[in-house]
Amino acid sequence: MDPRALPPRVVIDPGLPRDVWARLWSGPHLLRMARTGAEPKASGGRVLLLLVPWIAVLFYLIGSLSAAAIVAGAVGVIALLRHANVAATQRDLRQRLRLARQYAAHYVLPEDLDYPCQRLLRRAQDAVDAILSSAVQRAGFIDTIDNQVTLPEEVWQIAQRLARLSAMHAEHRRLVPRVLPSGLEDAFRPYTTALDAAWTSLSRRVRHLEEYARQVTRADHVYHAHQRLETLAARTPDYQRLIADTVRDDLAHRHIRELGEQARQVRRLFEESVLQARRTAGELLRTPLT
Structure with missing residues (x-):
């Protein structure tokens, strides 16, 4: 599921x-x-x-x-x-x-939200879960302390606004006729537009959270590959000697150079992925909802 x-x-x-x-x-x-x-x-x-x-x-x-x-x-x-x-x-x-x-004003229940808002909040929670449970988070490669403080606060701010939006959606459905009298469409449009603008803004906010989670997941994958390669890198001299002893042509020199470059290349890729995740987090948290 x-x-x-x-x-x-x-x-x-x-x-x-x-x-x-x-x-x-x-x-x-x-x-x-x-x-x-x-x-x-x-x-x-x-x-x-x-x-x-x-x-x-x-x-x-x-x-x-x-x-x-x-x-x-x-x-x-x-x-x-x-x-x-x-x-x-x-x-x-x-x-x-x-x-x-x-403390009734300090929590949001699923029942406080209509279905679209429930789905949006769940997406925000899943994104934050992915970030906080990542290996790069646990290892401290991204802003560990900052994430543990700002991400729960971000979800709380989103949840509060979704609860207000759900309540206003319900009120809007009660007050606005399904079939509007001719000539009155423009009178009701600003209220519908305001609700749509709030929904669009919160949806964009959740998408930014999901993008941050994707960047962290990518950094995780590279980090796991880097850990395995570091294990192999410790044995690089053995592999180089094997090639030098068995490959008696010009290819031997190229293979030996490639062995030395692989660990450095993956390390660079890992550093770039972590840097990109941090940039994404900076863009998200530069404009907090509070």
């Missing part, structure tokens, strides 16, 4: 305090509850406590008083422990739900 056909992930403002960001990220269902105004269901932890006396009566009728007391005590302890655990879980849920409501 094409990854871009998958829905986007939740996007949370990377500028939030790290502990707040982590708590919001750990409970996407609570973010949805905060959006819809839903409340956590009441706990059923007290049910077992209410059954304790009835269990004691039952064992008293079919057995002895001491057996009933022992069983009732055991069930009571279990019920109390379960009730305490459920109560603690409920408190944590309520606290996290309050946090989700407090």
Whole structure:
């Protein structure tokens, strides 16, 4: 399946305090509850406590008083422990739900977007994933720290604008008649044009991200080839001696020179690919959305 056909992930403002960001990220269902105004269901932890006396009566009728007391005590302890655990879980849920409501403006859910905007956000997320998971990123050949800060911020800015655009698309569909009365087309056109211009701008932004990801992927491929060639380059003298000992003509000198040039050529290609990736990143981040 094409990854871009998958829905986007939740996007949370990377500028939030790290502990707040982590708590919001750990409970996407609570973010949805905060959006819809839903409340956590009441706990059923007290049910077992209410059954304790009835269990004691039952064992008293079919057995002895001491057996009933022992069983009732055991069930009571279990019920109390379960009730305490459920109560603690409920408190944590309520606290996290309050946090989700407090920071409701600091995250974007897939449900906040219409389908075209979902697809566009997913493309941006896939491009950033490709960059941050690349070998050249991990090895520090591109702006590692800068990417880890600016790229999540870029996705957040895109997600925010897509959410606004989706809401305005929905409003536009409600307000603008499908069949406009004659002569009124020009009156509605500026509003449609404004939405189209915003969509075009965000689409261009995502394409730039994808171009950066393609450049990084190309640098990755050259980097892997360069690593393998460096392993061979360590044995270049062995290959040169082999040619000198076995190829007794003018071709030997050319082969020996080529062996010495190959590693340098791939190294140059790698440096050029990294430089191109950095240029693309510079062009993208030179005009931030913030």
